[in-house]
Amino acid sequence: MNINKSNPLLLHPLNKWMKKKKWSWFPHQIETFHYVRTGSDVVVFAPTGAGKTLTGFINPIDDLIKLKKFKGLHTLYISPLKSLANDIVRNLEKPIKDLDLNISFQVRTGDTTPYKKQKQKQKPPNILITTPESLALLNSYENAKEFFHNLKYIIIDEIHTFLDNKRADLLSLNIERLQTFSPNLQRIGLSATLKNKQDAKKWLCRKKPKIVSYENSVLPKIKILESKERIPWSGHMATYSINEIYKEIMKSKLTIIFVNTRAQAEYMFKNLWLINKKKLKIAVHHGSLEKNLRLKVENNLSKGLVDCVVATSSLELGLDYGDVEKIIQVGAPKGINRLLQRVGRSNHNLNTPSKAILVPTNRFEFIEAKAAIEEIKKNNLDKIDLKEGSFDVVAQHIFATACAGQFNIHDLYKEIIKAYPYKKLKLNDFKQLINLIQDGGYVLKNYDQFKRIFQLRENKNIYKLVNKRETRKYRMNVGTIIENPMLKIKLGTKTLGNIEEVFIQNLSQGDSFIFAGQVLEFQSMKNNLVQVKRSKSLISKIPSYSGGRMPLSTNLANSVRGLLAKSNMWDLYPEQITEWLKRQKYISKIPKKDEYLVEQFPRKKIFYTVIYTFAGWHANQTLGFLLLRGFKEFNYKPLGFVANDYAIVLWSLKEVKEIKTILNLGLLDKHLDNYLEETSIVKRLFRDNAIISCLIERRLPGMEKTGKQVLFSSDLIYTVLKKNEPDHILLKSSYEDAKKNMIDYDRLREILKKIDKKIILKKLTSISPLAVPIILEINRENLSKKETDEYILEDLENEILKEANVLSIN
Amino acid sequence: MYYQLINFGNEEFHAYPNKSLYWKRLNTLIVSDLHIGKSISYAKNKQFLPPYDTKEILNKIFVSLDNIKPSNLIVVGDLLHDVFSTLSIKDQDYKNLSQYMKNTDFIWIKGNHDKNIQIEGFKNFTNYKIEKFLFTHIPFETSLFQICGHYHPKVKISHRGKTIFKTCFVHNEKIFILPSFGILTGGLDIHSKQISDVLGKKNLSIYPVGHDKVYKL
Helix, strand or coil: CCCCCCCHHHHCCCHHHHHHCCCCCCHHHHHHHHHHHCCCCEEEECCCCCCHHHHHHHHHHHHHHHHCCCCCCCEEEECCCHHHHHHHHHHHHHHHHHCCCCCCEEEECCCCCHHHHHHHHHCCCCEEEECHHHHHHHHCCCCHHHHHCCCCEEEECCHHHCCCCHHHHHHHHHHHHHHHHCCCCEEEEEECCCCCHHHHHHHHCCCCCEEEECCCCCCCEEEECCCCCCCCCCCCCCHHHHHHHHHHHHHCCCEEEECCCHHHHHHHHHHHHHCCCCCCCEEEECCCECHHHHHHHHHHHHCCCCCEEEECHHHCCCCCCCCCCEEEEECCCCCHHHHHHHHCCCCCCCCCCCEEEEECCCHHHHHHHHHHHHHHHCCCCCCCCCCCCCHHHHHHHHHHHHHHCCEEHHHHHHHHCCCHHHCCCCHHHHHHHHHHHHHCCCCCCCCCCCCCEEECCCCCCEEEECCCHHHHHHHHHCCCCCCCCEEEEEECCEEEEEEEHHHHHCCCCCCEEEECCEEEEEEEEECCEEEEEECCCCCCECCCCCCCCCCCCHHHHHHHHHHHHCHHHHHHCCHHHHHHHHHHHHHCCCCCCCCEEEEEEEECCEEEEEEECCCCHHHHHHHHHHHHHHHHHCCCCEEEEEECCCEEEEEECCCCCCHHHHCCHHHHHHHHHHHHHHCCHHHHHHHHHHHHCCCCCCCCCCCCCCCHHHCCCHHHHHHHHHHHCCCCHHHHHHHHHHHHHHCCHHHHHHHHHHHCCCEEEEECCCCCHHHHHHHHCCCCCCCCHHHHHHHHHHHHHHHHHHHHHHHHHC | CCCEEEEECCEEEEECCCCCEEECCCCEEEECCCCECHHHHHHCCCCCCCCCHHHHHHHHHHHHHHHHCCCEEEEECCCECCCCHHHHCCHHHHHHHHHHHCCCEEEEECCCCCCCCCCCCCCEECEEEECCEEEECCCCCCCCEEEECCCCEEEEEEECCEEEEEEEEEECCCEEECCCCCCCCCCEECCCHHHHHHHCCCCCEEEEECCCCECCC
C-alpha cells in the first residue's frame, strides 16, 4: 500500500501505533476519515480483514484527543451480537493502552451487571459499545436526553445484518431518537460488501451521505467436494460423504464446517465422532447451546485448541478466530452473500485467498453449489431488500418513549417518520398504535378506567405513563427477537442449553436424542426443566428446530437456471450428475433460463403435476397452497403437495387438464386472503406481534408458569380478536408481516405475472429424472392444523374402537 | 348438536363440544369455570386482552339454554374471574339473564375466583347435592360422586408422530372434572401433579373436545 504524503492520517494519534505494528492505512480509512471530518454520514463497505472496526473509530479517537479530557459519552458503537461487542472492546484496548490515550470505553449488553450499568449511567465512558436492544433500553430511561446530549458519533457495525428485519426497525427508531437528543450526531455504518450499497446509504445517512467502498481483489478458492460416492437424490444430511469430509479435516490445521440447521449440526457432529479414529478434537457450536459451552468452543477456536468445529450461522459473524484454514459448507449455500460471509471466516489475511469446500447433500444442491461458485467469480452478490417498518416495533417504541417521560404525539410522529423504514407510516395507523399501548386499542371499551398511558387533561396531545411500575414491564419485553418456547436441558445439575418445547412434547420417558454432541435420554420434565441422563443408545432422534429455514436467493436461483440450461457444461460435472441431466433432456426437457417447465405424469392411479419455479421454499410453499385451491375449484380432487426451493409437486385423483388457465396472477389475487386465513401463518406471526408490541408479556426462559390453569395463549387472543374486531391494528400488522416475510409475496407475484407465457408443458408417461428428488420428499399430506387435529382424534378413536372390538371377541 | 354419551356413577350424561355437560334425566345443564370478565381483570394489571370474552361466554350460555331449555343450570365454580368482572356485564345482559331465570333454576356454586362476590338475585352455594351426586368446585373427601371444575383439564395426545393438546372432560370412578367453558382460559395437563393428586393416574376416562365433536379415548 502506498503511503501518500498528503495522507491526513499520518498526523492521527493512532499513527504511531500503526507504525510500530508495521501496518499502513487503507485507502478506505483515509477516505472515511476525510468524509466524516467534513461532516458526512458515511457507510463503509469492506471485506473482513480490511480494518473495518478501526475505520469506525478513527474519527472518534481523533476528535476525543483534540477535545482533551472530554467528559461524558462521545461515541456509541452498535454491534449485532453481544459476543462481538466484547471482541470490539478487546481490540480497542490494544492501541488505547499502548499509546496511553486518555479515552475511556466500556461495553454494555444484557450480560453487564446491574451495578456496572448503574455506574455507567452516573459516569458514562467516552465510548460505549452496545447492542440495539441495550440502546433501546438506555433511551427508555428518564435521563436519556442528558446521557446522550453530547453524543458525536454513532457507529453501526455489520450494518448489512440489520437491513431486512425488525431489529433494523427498532434500531432506526432509536437512532432518530439520538439525533433528536444530539442534533449534531454523525452516523458511520460498517458493512460487508453489498450489491445495493445505495439502499444501505438511504437507510442510515442523513447528512451529506457518502459511500466508501473497498473491494477485495483476491477471490476465495472454492471447490466442490470430489466424491467417489453417489450423491443422493434427496435429503440434507450428507451421510454419503462423511469419510471424505473427515479426510479434509485431517488435511487442514483448523476447519469450520458450516451447516444450515441446528439438527444438521448435531447430526454431522455425531457422525464425525463415530469415525474419529485419529481422535481429532471436534466441537459443535449452535445458538441453542448454553452460553458457557459456546464460549468454551469460541475460546478453544481462537486459541487453536481444536481441529474442527461444526457450526450453524452462530459462528458466521465476529472477529478473527485464529488460524481457521478451511471452511466446509455442507448443504446448499442458499445465497451468495451468505456463502461469502462463511467462506470469509477462513484466513483473515487480505492478500491470501480464503479456502472453502462445498458439500452438496443432493443433486440439485450440486447444481446450486456450482452456480454459487460461478457467481462469486463474477462478484455477483445478492440484493438485500430493505423492509418497510413493522407496526409492532413502533408500538414498543411508543411504550419506551412513555417510560422516559411524557411526550407529545405529534413530535414523536415527526421523529418516527424520519426513520427510513417508517417514511410511509400513516398518522392514522400511528394513532391506533398509541391506542394499542394505551389500552389495547379495542373498539369495545369495557375498561376505560385501566390505562397504561393517558392524555393530559390540559393538552390532549401529551401522553404520560400511568405509573412507574410499567417501566419494569417494558424492560422485560424489549427487543424484536422472539424465540419459540424453549425449555432448559439439565444433565444432572449442569445446564446444557435450550430446546424447543414442541420437540420435548413428542418424547416419552426413555427416548433418546442428540444434543450438545451427546446422546441423551429423556427422563422427566418438571417446572420447565428437562432432566436428561447420558444414554448408551446409539439410536436417537435429532433435535428438530422449526424456523430458520433460509430460502434460495433470487439471484442464486437465476444462476441455477442459467447453469442447468448450459448443456455444454454438463460434461465437466461428475458422471452421475451428467447422466441425470442427459436423461432428463431425453425423457422430458431441460427448461431454458426464462422458461417454466411443468411436467405431468400418472403414477399408481394418481396424477402428478411438477412445476419447476426455482422460487425458493417460502414462495413455493405458498404457491402450493394456492394451487391446491385452484385445483379444487376445477374439481381435480387434489390430495396434497410438497414444495422445496426448486419445485412444487401436487398430486390429484383426476388429471389436471387446465394448468395454464390456473397458473397465473389471478391465482394469487383470488386465493391469497383465503390461504392466510386457513393456515397458521398469520396466527404464528400474531404471537410475535403481540409480544413485540407488549400486548402480552414475554415468557422468559426459566420463568415459571405462575397462573397455572388460567394461563392464556396468544392463539386464544387471536381467535377472539379475529371474530370480534377483524380490523384491529395488530391483526393488520400480522397480516402485513405474513405478506412481507413468510410467503415471499413480491417474489411470487413477479413470477406469476410472467409465467403464463413461459410455461413449457410436458405430458409424460412416467416420472422424469428431474422430478425424482421432489417426489422423494412426499411423505405426508398437507392439511391445515385444524384438519390435522380432527384427523388425529378420529384416527385414534377408531383404532381404540377396533382394539376394543377385538378384545370383546376374545 | 352432536354429543358424547358418558356414563358416570351409573347415570347417563351428554358431553357437548361447547364444553357443557347435560344430565338428561333431571334436565340439568352443567358448566364450569366461565371466568367471566377475565379480560377486564387483566386490564387492571395493564394486560389488555380483547374485551369480548364476557359477551361471547354469555352468548354461548344463552344459545345452550335456548337449545336445551334445561330446568336447572349448575355452574360448578368460577363463574366470575374476580370482583371487577361484574363491570363487564352490561345491563342488557342482566335483563337477559333474569329472563332465562324464569324457566331455569340457576345454581351458582362458588369457586376460588368468585367466592367473595355477590350478584343481586343470584343464589349461591359452596356445594350442592342432588341424590348421590355432589356438585362442587374443588373435590374433597366424600363417599358421594363429585362433579367439579377448577382444573381446566387438557390431554396430551401423541399419535403417529404428532402431538396435540386438547381440552377434555375427564373422570375416574368417583370424580368428574369439567373443562373450562371460558373463552380466554387456558388448560392444565391431566397428567400434571395437581390433577393426578385428585384423579390418580389409572382408569381415567378421557373425552377430548374437537371442533364439533367430543371424542372418547
